[in-house]
Amino acid sequence: MSAAKKRRPKEPVKIRQAPFVVILIFTVLGLIGIATGEPQRVLEQAIRVCLSCIGIG
Numbered sequence: 315m316s317a318a319k320k321r322r323p324k325e326p327v328k329i330r331q332a333p334f335v336v337i338l339i340f341t342v343l344g345l346i347g348i349a350t351g352e353p354q355r356v357l358e359q360a361i362r363v364c365l366s367c368i369g370i371g
Contacts, residue, residue: 347353
């Protein structure tokens with residue numbers, strides 16, 4: 315048999331845990347930010363900056 319035809323037993327797939335931990339941390343931090351009202355504050359500041367760029371505010 316040639317080397318190309320030999321089959322090795324499949325090794326179990328190792329699942330990396332670090333990406334799931336990072337996603338979990340960012341999700342928790344995002345939910346905390348939403349709970350404290352940060353999106354509204356960011357939107358207010360963005361509107362203020364845009365209006366000042368146009369020369370209205």
